Amino acid sequence: MMLKNPHQLGLAQPFHKYSSGGVDNSIGFPGVAVGGSVRCEMDGSGLDSDGRQFKNAEEMWEQEVGDHQKKTQWYTEGVAYWQGVEASVDGVLGGYGHVNEPDIKGSEAFLNTLLADRFPDGGRNRHLVALDCGAGIGRITKNLLIRYFNEVDLLEPVSHFLEAARQNLAPENLMVLDSHKASNFYCVPLQEFTPDVARYDVIWVQWCIGHLTDDDFVSFFKRAKDGLKPGGFFVLKENIARTGFVLDKEDRSVTRSDSYFKELFNRCGLHVYKSKDQKGFPEDLFAVKIYALTLDMPKSVSRTRPKLQANRPGIIK
DSSP states (O other), rough: OOOOOOOGGTTSSOOOSOOOOOOOOOOOOOOOOEEEEEEOOSSOOEEEEEEEEEHHHHHHHHHHHSSSSHHHHHHHHHHHHHHOOSSHHHHHTTGGGGGGGHHOOOOHHHHHHHHHHSSSSGGGGGEEEHHHHHHTTTHHHIIIIIHSSSSSEOOSSOOOHHHHHHHHHHHHGSSTTTTTEEEEEEEEOOGOOOTTOOOOOEEEEEGGGGSSOOOOOOOHHHHHHTTEEEEEEEEEEEEEHHHHHHEETTTTEEEEEEEHHHHHHHHOEEEEHHHHHHHHTTTSEEEEEEEEEEEEEEOOOOSSSOOOOOOOOOOHH
């Protein structure tokens, strides 16, 4: 999944650039897993890139992954789409390579706040380990994660992307301390991956979760929770539909609304610790939102925060 222009999907309806969803994490929705979906009880209607409208997500998932053969085809065609994409920043960003810098800038500000909130001294005296899910060519790891984490593991199902990531993250191509490195490269689909227990401080999931069905979304996060260290958290950054969902039949992905995501978070047993709208992207794209998800209920944060570590390396392009 990538940055997307709703109008390029053949959608005539207007979309707001930024979602209006707040940080409310108290919403709980009843959900029943049917045909690959969690039943949406709110703004659950949606449409696909051919213009077909669906009454709810249940109807859409029944059509797309209603039996084993259809579900296998869904994931096979999703990976096949990306196998035909160039292993470059412009390729993995769907032709919007120029948004790399504002994307990293927004993510870094968000991450800094989280590290200061969650770990003593912002994690400077802790051996920090991150998992980059849907890592592609290592864009986020190279430009952001490896500057803050001693180790980063990369998870990516497209083999030529992962090979490019190995090259991009080779020690001679990095401007970081020797104590910071890319450790493991897993060529495994998200829906099949189970992390080592208590390995990660942060599991970063960006522009890839839309390829998972609702059931596999929930199953992934339930497995991945065991991979977090005490105090660890998830970061999810994704395109946001104004309401309901939008199915892209070309790359086999779904853009979900903020309320749709919150329903799934509830099913996963996760809480929204913080969330923020991405700024500085072209107005013709879907809104993009970043969530910090924790296993524990958010607590009030002290006004006095540890001083953040300064003099981090700049963005590496």
